[in-house]
Structures are given as C-alpha cells and as structure tokens.
Amino acid sequence: MIFDGFWVLLGVKLLALTVVVIGGSLVIIYAELKVGAHMQNRVGPYYAGVRWGWAQPLADAVKFLQKEDLVPADADTKVFKAAPMVSLMGTMAVFVIVPFSPKLIVRDLDLGIFYALAASSLGTLAMLMAGWSSANKFSLMGGLRAAAQLIAYELPMVLAVVGVVIQAGTLSMVQIVDAQVALGLPYVIGGQAVGFFIFVTASLAELSRTPFDMPIAESELVSGYMTEYSGIRFTMFYLAEYAGLFAAAAIASTLFLGGYHFPGLDVEVWGPFVLLAKVGALAFLMIWFRWTWPRLREDQLQSFAWRWLVPLALANIVVTAVLKVAL
Amino acid sequence: MSSGGGRVLHSEARVSVELQTPEMTLNIGPQHPSTHGVLRLVAKVDGERIDSVEPVVGYMHRGYEKLAEVRTYPQVTALLNRIDWTAGLANEVPFIIAAERLMGVEAPPRAQYLRIMLTEMFRISAHLLFLSSYPLELGASTPLMYALREREHVLDLIEGVTGGRFHPNFNRIGGVKPAAGGGKGQRTVVQDLPEGFLEGTRRAMAKVSAVCDDMEALVRGNEIFQQRTKGVGIIPAEKALEYGVSGPNLRGSGVRFDLRKVEAHLPYDRFDFEIPVGENGDCFDRYVVRLEEIRQAARIVVQAVDGIPDGPLRAKVPRVIKVPKGECYVRAENPKGEMGYYLVSTGGRGPYRVKIRSASFSNISVLPWLLEGVLVPDIIAILGSLDFVLGDVDR
Amino acid sequence: MSPSESRLRDLISDVCPSAVWREELGTAKLSIARSDWVEAHRALKSRFPFFSWLSAIDWAAEVAVGDAPEMEEGEQMVERFEVLSRISDVSDGDGLILSTDVPKEDACVDSLTGVYAGADWHEREAAEMFGIDFIGHPNLVGLYLPDGFVGHPLRKSYALLSREVKPWPGDVDVEPREGDG
Numbered sequence: 001m002i003f004d005g006f007w008v009l010l011g012v013k014l015l016a017l018t019v020v021v022i023g024g025s026l027v028i029i030y031a032e033l034k035v036g037a038h039m040q041n042r043v044g045p046y047y048a049g050v051r052w053g054w055a056q057p058l059a060d061a062v063k064f065l066q067k068e069d070l071v072p073a074d075a076d077t078k079v080f081k082a083a084p085m086v087s088l089m090g091t092m093a094v095f096v097i098v099p100f101s102p103k104l105i106v107r108d109l110d111l112g113i114f115y116a117l118a119a120s121s122l123g124t125l126a127m128l129m130a131g132w133s134s135a136n137k138f139s140l141m142g143g144l145r146a147a148a149q150l151i152a153y154e155l156p157m158v159l160a161v162v163g164v165v166i167q168a169g170t171l172s173m174v175q176i177v178d179a180q181v182a183l184g185l186p187y188v189i190g191g192q193a194v195g196f197f198i199f200v201t202a203s204l205a206e207l208s209r210t211p212f213d214m215p216i217a218e219s220e221l222v223s224g225y226m227t228e229y230s231g232i233r234f235t236m237f238y239l240a241e242y243a244g245l246f247a248a249a250a251i252a253s254t255l256f257l258g259g260y261h262f263p264g265l266d267v268e269v270w271g272p273f274v275l276l277a278k279v280g281a282l283a284f285l286m287i288w289f290r291w292t293w294p295r296l297r298e299d300q301l302q303s304f305a306w307r308w309l310v311p312l313a314l315a316n317i318v319v320t321a322v323l324k325v326a327l
Numbered sequence: 328m329s330s331g332g333g334r335v336l337h338s339e340a341r342v343s344v345e346l347q348t349p350e351m352t353l354n355i356g357p358q359h360p361s362t363h364g365v366l367r368l369v370a371k372v373d374g375e376r377i378d379s380v381e382p383v384v385g386y387m388h389r390g391y392e393k394l395a396e397v398r399t400y401p402q403v404t405a406l407l408n409r410i411d412w413t414a415g416l417a418n419e420v421p422f423i424i425a426a427e428r429l430m431g432v433e434a435p436p437r438a439q440y441l442r443i444m445l446t447e448m449f450r451i452s453a454h455l456l457f458l459s460s461y462p463l464e465l466g467a468s469t470p471l472m473y474a475l476r477e478r479e480h481v482l483d484l485i486e487g488v489t490g491g492r493f494h495p496n497f498n499r500i501g502g503v504k505p506a507a508g509g510g511k512g513q514r515t516v517v518q519d520l521p522e523g524f525l526e527g528t529r530r531a532m533a534k535v536s537a538v539c540d541d542m543e544a545l546v547r548g549n550e551i552f553q554q555r556t557k558g559v560g561i562i563p564a565e566k567a568l569e570y571g572v573s574g575p576n577l578r579g580s581g582v583r584f585d586l587r588k589v590e591a592h593l594p595y596d597r598f599d600f601e602i603p604v605g606e607n608g609d610c611f612d613r614y615v616v617r618l619e620e621i622r623q624a625a626r627i628v629v630q631a632v633d634g635i636p637d638g639p640l641r642a643k644v645p646r647v648i649k650v651p652k653g654e655c656y657v658r659a660e661n662p663k664g665e666m667g668y669y670l671v672s673t674g675g676r677g678p679y680r681v682k683i684r685s686a687s688f689s690n691i692s693v694l695p696w697l698l699e700g701v702l703v704p705d706i707i708a709i710l711g712s713l714d715f716v717l718g719d720v721d722r
Numbered sequence: 723m724s725p726s727e728s729r730l731r732d733l734i735s736d737v738c739p740s741a742v743w744r745e746e747l748g749t750a751k752l753s754i755a756r757s758d759w760v761e762a763h764r765a766l767k768s769r770f771p772f773f774s775w776l777s778a779i780d781w782a783a784e785v786a787v788g789d790a791p792e793m794e795e796g797e798q799m800v801e802r803f804e805v806l807s808r809i810s811d812v813s814d815g816d817g818l819i820l821s822t823d824v825p826k827e828d829a830c831v832d833s834l835t836g837v838y839a840g841a842d843w844h845e846r847e848a849a850e851m852f853g854i855d856f857i858g859h860p861n862l863v864g865l866y867l868p869d870g871f872v873g874h875p876l877r878k879s880y881a882l883l884s885r886e887v888k889p890w891p892g893d894v895d896v897e898p899r900e901g902d903g
Binding site for chain 2: 137213299
Binding site: 384385388390392393396397428429565566568569570571573577582584586589590591652653654655656657658665667669671673674675676677679680682684688689692693696721 | 746747748749751771772773774775777779780785787788789790791792806808812813814815817819838839840842843851864865866867868875876880882885890
C-alpha cells in the first residue's frame with residue numbers, strides 16, 4: 001500500500017514543492033537584501049558568496065540553526081513551540097494549487113483559489129498564538145495588532161478574488177489561466193485592474209509588510225509577536241514570511257497576470273520560467289514599497305481597509321458581474 | 328450569543344460592552360529603540376490609548392553643574408561639549424562668552440566668524456541626524472542612509488578644523504583655539520584653517536541643500552508620513568511658552584522667535600537668513616521647520632565662508648585665566664532650543680556656580696501633559712518630533 | 723532708570739515695592755522678598771510668558787570643592803540660598819532674572835507651579851540638589867538622583883568622593899599658550 005503509485009507521486013510532489021518553496025524564499029530574501037541595499041546607496045551582502053553575497057541567506061539559516069533553543073520561563077510552552085510550525089505549514093499549504101505549468105501543479109483542485117485563501121488564514125492563528133504565549137506585553141500587543149490587521153484585510157482580498165472568479169467562471173487555477181488565454185489579455189488589463197490593486201494591497205497587509213507592518217513595528221515593539229523567538233523557531237517565522245510573499249506573488253500572477261502563459265512561448269517548456277519571472281516582478285514591487293514608505297498607524301490601517309478597500313472591492317464585484325452578464 | 332429561538336439577549340450584549348479591562352502599565356524604555364537614549368516612560372495604557380505618562384529621567388545624570396565647580400575655566404568646556412552631543416561647539420559658546428563678558432574680553436572677528444560657522448555646521452549635522460532617525464521610527468528606513476551620507480561631509484570638515492567630530496573643545500577664552508606653531512619671534516602667518524577647507528565647505532553646503540530637496544519628495548510629500556504626523560502631538564503656543572519649550576519645537580507652534588536674531592553674543596546680524604515657522608504645532612510642522620532650518624544654516628555658512636575676515640584667532644588674555652567677580656547669563660540658539668549658562672564667579676580658578684539651562688530638559692517636561700489620551704504608536708511619532716537627547720536632559 | 727526698568731516697576735510696584743534692580747553685562751536681575759515670590763511672577767507673567775529655568779545658588783564661605791569665594795577686606799559672606807528664576811518674552815527677547823534669598827535654617831519658598839506649569843521639573847531638581855522645600859508643589863519627588871541617595875549634591879558642603887581621595891590638581895593645562903615658544 002505504501003508503494004502505491006498515488007502515494008509515491010504525492011511524496012515526490014510534496015518534496016519538490018518544499019524544495020521550490022524554500023529555495024524560492026531564500027532567493028527572495030537575497031533579493032530583498034540586495035535590492036534594498038542598492039536603493040539605499042549601499043552594497044548589501046558582499047562577503048558570503050564571492051563578492052555577490054548570494055550565500056548570505058544560507059549563512060543566516062545555518063547561524064540560526066545552531067542557536068540555543070530558548071523558551072521564556074513564563075511562556076505557555078506547547079503553544080509557544082507550535083506557533084511557528086502552524087505559520088509555516090499554513091503558508092506552504094497554499095502552494096498546493098500554484099500552477100507552474102498546466103501539468104506542474106501538486107493538485108489542480110476544483111476549489112483552487114478558495115482552498116488557498118482558507119489555508120493562508122492559518123497564519124493569523126499562528127500570530128495570535130505567538131503573541132499570547134510569549135508572556136511579554138510587547139509581544140501581546142503585537143499579536144493583537146496582527147490579528148486585527150489580518151482579519152481586516154482578509155475581506156478585501158477575498159472580494160478581489162471573487163471578481164476574478166466571476167469573470168473566469170471557475171475556481172480552478174489552471175482554468176483561470178485558460179480563461180485569460182482565451183480572452184487574449186491578462187486580467188489586469190482585461191477588466192480586473194481595480195481587483196489587482198486591491199489584491200496586492202491586501203496581500204501586503206496579510207504579510208505584514210511595510211506600509212502595513214505595525215505588528216512587527218521594529219522601532220516600537222522590538223519585534224512584535226516574534227520578539228521572544230530565536231534559533232530555529234525564528235527561522236520558521238522568517239521563512240514563512242518570505243514563503244508567503246512568494247505565494248502571494250504567485251497567486252497574483254496567476255489570477256491577474258496570466259500565470260505561466262506568455263504569447264509565443266510553449267507553456268510546457270517555458271511555463272515555470274514565465275511564472276517565476278512574473279513572481280519576480282511582483283516581489284520587486286513589494287520590496288520597493290517596503291524600502292520607500294513609512295508605516296501606517298493601526299487605526300489608519302483599519303480605516304483604510306474598511307472604509308476604502310471593502311467598498312471598492314464590492315463595487316468591483318458588482319461591475320464585473322454586470323459586465324459578465326451583459327457582454 | 329443567542330438563546331431560545333435565536334434571539335440575541337440584549338442584556339448579554341450590554342455586559343460585554345461594559346466589560347472593565349484593567350489598565351496595563353507599560354514601561355517604555357529605558358532600553359528601547361526609539362527613546363533617543365535612556366528615557367523611561369511609565370505609561371498607564373488602556374488598550375492602545377494612554378491614560379497617563381510619567382517620564383523617569385536621570386539615568387544619564389553626570390552632575391555637570393557640580394563638576395564645573397571643580398574645574399578651571401578652560402577645563403570646563405571639555406565637559407560642556409558632552410551635554411548635547413549632537414551640537415558639539417554650540418554647547419561651549421554661551422559659556423565661553425559669559426566668561427569673556429565677565430573678564431571684559433572680546434573675541435577677534437575671525438574667531439567670531441568661525442564660531443558662527445561651526446555652530447551652524449553643527450546645527451546642520453544635528454538636524455540631518457533628526458531627518459534620518461525620525462522617518463526610521465515611523466518605518467521608512469531609506470532617508471537614514473541619504474541624510475547620514477551628507478552628514479559625513481559636514482563632520483569631516485568639522486574634524487579638519489577642530490580635530491573632533493562630536494566633541495571639538497575648540498573654544499578658548501578670548502576666541503578659538505589658535506593654530507599650533509608660530510612661536511616666539513616668528514613673523515610668518517600660520518595657516519590656521521586646513522587647506523581646501525573653505526572650498527570644501529562650499530561644496531558640502533551644496534550637497535546638503537541637495538539632500539534637503541530629496542527629503543522633500545521622499546518624506547515630506549509622502550501621504551503616509553503626513554497621515555502619521557499631521558494633527559499628532561499638537562503643542563499650543565501658550566503651553567509651549569509656559570513649559571519653556573524652545574527652538575524648532577516652539578517655532579513649529581507658530582511663534583516666530585529665534586535667539587540668533589535677538590541676542591548679541593555673536594554677530595548674526597551681519598548674515599542674511601530667515602526663520603521658518605510652522606502653523607499648527609504638530610509633528611509635521613516640527614519636521615518641516617527643521618528641514619528648512621538646514622537650508623538656512625547652509626546659507627549662513629556660505630556667507631561666513633565668503634566673508635571671513637583675516638586676523639588672529641584669539642585675543643590677548645593672561646596666561647592664568649582669572650575671571651573677576653560677577654554674574655552673567657548668556658543664552659544661544661542650540662539646535663535643540665535655548666541653551667543658556669548662568670555663570671557666577673567669585674574670583675576663583677573655576678566658576679563658583681554654573682547653572683546650565685538645557686533645551687531638551689524643558690522640551691520634554693511637556694510630555695505628561697502632551698501624551699495624555701494619545702495612541703501608543705503616536706508616542707513614537709511625538710517623541711521623535713521633539714528631538715531631544717538624554718545628555719541634554721540629564722546633564 | 724532705563725525704559726524697561728520703569729515699565730517693570732509699574733507692573734510690580736503694588737506687589738513688591740521693595741524690589742532691587744540690577745542690570746549689568748546684559749543680564750537684568752530683580753531681587754525681591756521671599757513673601758512676594760509668587761505674586762511677582764504672577765504680575766510679570768503677561769509681560770514675560772516664557773519660563774526659562776529655576777534654580778538656586780548656595781552662598782557659603784567654606785566650600786568642600788573648588789575654591790572658596792574671595793572676599794573684600796572686611797566683607798562678610800551672608801550664608802543663604804539664593805533661588806533664581808528666569809523668565810523672558812518671545813517678541814524682542816527681553817528677559818529677567820528674579821532672585822530671592824532663602825535662609826538656610828528655613829529653606830522653603832512658595833512653588834511657582836500655580837503660575838508657570840513648567841516650573842514643576844525645575845523645582846523638583848532644585849529641591850533634591852539643594853534641599854529647598856517648595857510649598858504647594860504637587861509632587862516634590864526627586865528627579866535625577868537614584869532612590870536612597872543621601873545628601874544634597876549641589877550644596878557647597880557636599881564633598882565629591884574623588885576629590886577626597888585625590889585633591890584637585892588645579893590648572894594643569896597641557897596645551898601650550900601663545901608666546902610659550
């Protein structure tokens with residue numbers, strides 16, 4: 001039974017997925033360090049990796065792995081230890097439905113994007129667990145801020161996706177790409193520009209990146225809910241953040257930018273590279289925002305979500321639905 | 328929250344609204360990334376809102392007023408540098424001028440121009456430090472790099488003249504430190520400023536003005552920055568005057584007052600510069616005032632470079648400095664605000680009593696009033712905008 | 723009598739007629755009686771709204787640190803605390819130092835916090851440094867010194883431990899002066 005074809009294939013797929021996700025996260029971490037450095041007139045990582053510094057993320061990972069496993073005395077140990085694992089698993093679960101090409105996908109679920117949105121909200125739970133179990137007032141405040149922020153921005157994200165789903169007529173990721181191919185335009189030009197803007201903004205907030213990084217506001221709460229974590233647990237949070245960035249960029253590319261398809265290129269051969277290029281472009285955008293803007297205050301963040309993004313997303317759905325029926 | 332038929336019990340709903348959550352006492356500092364040093368704020372917090380704040384200072388109290396009584400006049404300036412360490416020379420100048428007034432000595436014009444030039448360069452350095460650290464506290468990390476890069480030019484120039492980047496110890500009774508060499512019998516003119524100093528200063532001031540223009544677009548015009556700072560931490564002018572808030576903080580509240588235009592201790596009246604004034608007294612205005620002040624200070628430095636007269640750097644004073652009996656108060660416009668020294672001399676080798684009026688001490692005495700009812704993230708915005716250093720607060 | 727002095731005289735004449743005015747070296751100083759301390763400030767507040775600082779001087783003939791004050795022939799030092807406050811305006815920069823003498827045996831004076839809110843912290847510092855009591859201050863606890871500190875540091879009788887161990891070397895400037903060769 002253990003050598004049944006299905007299980008072997010599943011094992012291979014998951015292994016490949018893990019390698020791709022971790023590898024991709026390390027690349028994005030390196031890009032953040034280097035791109036950010038050049039934007040600030042600095043050089044960035046230099047020594048680890050023959051003057052280009054490409055080995056810096058690896059060096060950081062090794063450094064974290066050999067650190068002492070600290071758990072604060074007053075902490076709720078079980079919850080404290082579980083929080084980073086929940087965070088990382090929630091993010092990796094999203095990758096099950098990311099299509100690198102029509103065949104290179106762990107499983108093209110019919111529920112596709114709905115599953116992804118559900119899995120990604122596990123991260124909220126992990127933040128709360130971390131903030132509460134750390135027995136540290138600053139961590140608690142960070143965890144509460146994070147929970148409030150993530151819940152607020154979950155809604156515009158889902159609503160923006162609904163617009164795409166209405167236009168494509170399906171929840172499956174591969175079929176959404178097919179719908180864009182049939183239309184001849186990626187949805188960002190073909191009617192979902194507003195949806196794209198809302199999705200990217202809401203993803204930035206879900207990932208707690210500047211300008212929405214109140215939960216880990218370094219200058220105020222030291223590191224927010226992550227303050228008491230060190231060593232391998234911190235690495236898991238750190239990887240989860242960048243894996244989440246990869247996931248958000250990958251989903252945005254598939255839903256709005258046409259995914260693995262590029263006119264003139266054979267999807268079977270070039271598909272993954274096209275998708276990775278689009279992911280790279282979006283990741284660059286997100287990194288650019290982080291180094292340029294200050295952060296919004298918590299209540300400004302909330303009011304932005306509830307008073308602007310949600311009504312805008314609802315209007316987007318109405319317009320999309322009307323146009324879908326009319327055209 | 329429903330029972331028997333799915334109705335919400337209104338009594339239950341009311342209980343959850345009136346739930347009393349106990350106040351949390353939050354200790355901000357003394358070790359904290361944003362408190363500019365060892366300042367401790369004991370805040371009683373209700374959720375994200377502050378009920379009351381009690382600042383606890385004194386972690387850096389070095390007893391300067393007592394120490395000054397055990398120093399000779401030339402030795403005191405080495406202490407005074409370190410009060411407001413971002414402003415170096417500007418700390419020494421009022422004290423030296425007070426001692427000079429009691430002695431009846433006046434510094435030669437070249438020394439006075441140098442004093443003004445270095446004071447303004449330290450003002451630029453201190454405000455650039457503010458420009459770099461304030462957006463960082465709000466989350467933007469890039470202005471830090473841009474502003475500090477230009478600050479290096481200014482600090483290098485200061486080091487070339489005085490020998491120190493932060494603690495120049497350059498003032499002497501009767502002028503500034505004269506150049507080494509030129510001993511008895513020599514008639515040659517000693518080069519008292521480093522080679523290329525004047526030209527290098529002009530170039531550095533151009534770069535400083537350029538980075539101010541960068542900041543206009545990057546920070547001042549940024550909507551998120553404006554949202555975080557406009558309307559936050561408003562200090563009305565009357566409150567500012569009562570608490571003794573001075574410098575850019577006072578000017579941000581709309582009071583057009585600058586000691587450089589009013590006091591006669593240095594010949595600022597020969598220079599052409601403006602005083603930027605804010606409107607509302609919020610954090611944004613205080614930021615803008617400091618940004619403009621850098622430009623005005625650069626103007627003054629360029630005029631000083633163009634007009635610096637020749638002459639000795641120090642007036643003739645006796646070998647052993649003896650200041651006659653008397654009392655004198657001299658104040659000057661420090662980058663942080665009004666800095667003054669009340670010097671009491673009874674003829675000894677050192678001062679009998681020096682009262683140091685430091686700007687940041689008065690600036691943060693307004694915090695208990697200002698921070699009431701404010702949100703926690705706004706504390707950081709407000710503390711940063713007051714731009715204080717703990718050395719100035721604690722002396 | 724200068725114009726500024728005569729204007730000030732008008733302001734405070736009914737409050738403290740016995741005030742002594744002295745102006746030298748650019749510093750104007752008004753000495754008033756201890757009982758008139760708060761009233762004089764209240765009368766002057768509209769003219770000088772900016773509260774700069776408040777502190778004290780310990781006048782003593784014997785000092786534990788530094789040099790003792792030089793006295794003229796036959797002059798006697800009156801041992802007392804002199805409480806000083808500085809207020810100024812923000813239009814043309816006029817300022818005034820008010821001073822009052824406080825006897826050492828009865829070291830107390832009324833608090834100015836009712837007139838200028840900013841006097842709060844200054845009075846706390848003066849209280850812990852000199853041991854002067856400010857009557858009516860809402861919260862006269864120490865500001866700088868750690869808990870359990872004994873003594874009042876800025877009093878002339880307070881000795882510095884390092885100077886007990888090693889006397890003050892005095893004028894030992896390392897820098898050569900002009901004309902030294």
